[in-house]
Amino acid sequence: MFLKSLKIEEGESLIRNISFRKGINLIVDETETRSRKESGNNVGKTTVLRLIDYCLGSSGKNIYQDPEFRGRSNSVVENYLTGNNVCITLVLKDDLDIAASREIVIRRNFLQRSDKILEINGEPVKSKDFPECLKSLIFNSSVSKPTFKQIVSKNVRDEKNRLINTVKVLHPATKYEEYEALYLFWLGIDIDVSDRKQKLFAHKKIEEDLQKRLKKEKTISQIKQSLLVVDSEIEELEAKKDNFSVNENYENEVQQLNLAKAKINRLSTQIARIELRIELIKESAGELEDEISNVNVEKIKSLYEEAKFLMPSIQKTFDETLSFHNGMVLEKKKYITNELPSLESELLGLNKQLEDYLSQEKALAASISKSDTMNEFQSVVLKLNQSYESKGSLEEQKRLWESSMDKLGAIKEELKKIDQGIDSLDDKIQKRVSEFNKFFSKLSNDLYGEKYVLSADKNPKGYELNISSVLANPGTGKKKGEMAAFDLSYILFADHMGIECLHFVLQDQIENIHDNQITSILTDFVENNNCQYVLSVLRDKLPSDIDVSKFEVVSLSQNDKLFRV
Known part of the structure; x- marks a missing residue:
């Protein structure tokens, strides 16, 4: 075109x-x-x-x-x-x-x-x-990644990144997995898993952050051992409770009390889980706020203006860069806090139910406490309920741990399969790079007497393209020549490969x-x-x-x- x-x-x-x-x-x-x-x-x-x-x-x-x-x-x-x-x-x-x-x-x-x-x-x-x-x-092409803007970024070299970098032509915050999708596309390998891979990496980070937070409370091993101790306590207390002989009315009230406490236990567990989720979200949002508030704007702006004086070719103003950064942070915060209203509404409803059952528990406990002969029985029941509450809390922590580990395991397994699928294309990728270098090394040699070489290197997050030359740090003019050689060689390569x-x-x-x-x-x-x-x-x-x-x-x-x- x-x-x-x-x-x-x-x-x-x-x-x-x-x-x-x-x-x-x-x-x-x-x-x-x-x-x-x-x-x-x-x-x-x-x-x-x-x-x-x-x-x-x-x-x-x-x-x-x-x-x-x-x-x-x-x-x-x-x-x-x-x-x-x-x-x-x-x-x-x-x-x-x-x-x-x-x-x-x-x-x-x-x-x-x-x-x-x-x-x-x-x-x-x-x-x-x-x-x-x-x-x-x-x-x-109809695949979602890379985006059209990313694909054509090397064809329009008018902005800072595209004027100083030959292949890393996207925003500095761009992740490896996004670059991998772009590089494979440039090589004529249009796969439909790149968008999925990028989303999996985002979900992976969420689960890893959750596990870090859970680990501060208790490890999964500590939870399992604590549950064994609590189960043993419950078994002993249930045996003591069964040895008591109480009148029918009292036992009926105790049953109602136990039912109320069980519901209180379940509600407390649900409330604890939601409060933990809300706290995690607010903590993440607060960290994002810090990314904006911790920037010493005047100091960095002063440095930026000095850099602009020394390097007139800087293509973005400080305000634009800061605005772009803050905009990205705010979008992340908006995404993270999106579910807060529904969680807070659910929490409000659960707290209302909890208040009702707490009132019921108080009334039943007051009625039962009138019997002076049942103080010991009441003490056993109280300890038993406390043990059940501890068990419920531990089981919820265990559930969160196991759910997160299952999700993280599934994410890693899917990422592994995606990477295996991409890795199976390694021969094709290396052959495409080799074909590109036939044009690239010849043109760079014609220009500078140096044969530049493109390589496709694998890192833990995917493939990346690198350019090597005899000089480790070519000057500005020579860098522009490298870009020209790359961009023009790519057109010849694409025509040769039918891309x-x-x-x-x-x-x-x-x-x-x-x-x-x-x-x-x-x-x-x-x-x-x-x-x-x-x-x-x-x-x-x-x-x-x-x-x-x-x-x-x-x-x-x-x-x-x-x-x-």
Whole structure:
């Protein structure tokens, strides 16, 4: 799938219509930066990449909230996009050389509710269905993991993680099991167990946390031994009780008292179990609150601003990063505390029942206590009831332990089967990596005289992809070259293996790559292979031997910005 065109319209007015070609596509900023009087910012060269990303499902906020705008919102662009009927149309095409090949037309605007436009091939699509529709149309895949956004993350390199990492292109908090699903998909191994595996790891952590809490009270072995002692006490007390000879009325009252105490025992056990569950949930929620409240915002913000001064390429503001982090924490808290209302309602009802039976017990005990001759019998019955209460509490703890161990055992067994199924694909995985390296090592060698190698390594949570090179810590420019070699090699690999893929790479900040490598990438490789390389660049940062006019798809300047506002 290739980029065919990107159109920007305001109502009936056409603002831009950018046509893309096979090979190199340059989004050129004409700002003269060598004089040091101009920065090259704010004309919209990176925004073109982000508009494409927006049509592929991003939130679009980075179009006007970005370090490119010196860490604050570009209010002119934001107000223009959200206050007018600005519509973006992206056309993707299976083959630019075949006029009749399939096209996917995506239209989006920046308005909300009834004014919102979100269409694929002229048909309105709900926001929640949008990524799945694109995933099905482009990659012919219906599995839930990896997500469409995760799959295309390496094709749009405009954000921090994707500009400094070659394969770890997702959010820093992304777990190994999520990366495994993505990496296998890149290799053309589209399995339907990745989503299940990620959910199992989440449930596994819940049960492990519960067992840690239970262990603070008593281990399962201690509970079993305590139950043996209590059962022995009950047997002795029951024998003593049977030796008493009491009148019929008294015995009837004692039976009612025992029945009330038994119900009190069961209710107390249920209440203890629910209170433990509520306490665990609140404790977990409190830990999540600490993740927000324990952050020294001003101190870290100061460090972040200093880091941004030293590294202008940082693509996310501190507030965005903090907001994203806090948002994730709040979502986790919302999920964890979801069942609190029903538990608290159930607890309220049980406590009401307990109060009723406690009143009944008190009345019966008062009636029985009037008999002076039955004090010893009453003492035995009291001890017996206490023993039964202890037994009920211990049995509930035992039940929680055994239930958790059964669940954890089942989770581990299912994870083991899933991993065995994935491990059985190891030969296929390694062969796919080997095929990829035929392209990757050759292109990296052509660029730098070094053969980069991709490897698929197994860790306890799944497969991960790693890249090795002669230099342990290549410089920024060389890292950009590694990314370019990886992204472009992947397109060749995917075509070779018959894997559906996007044939375009959107790259920002290519100026960090040395002139020799830029020339090699652009003229020697991209122009001679079935791919598109879309670059946002400053004209005066390109090598002098590059014929810019041949590859330029849009020219921007301080006098002719992207949105012309």
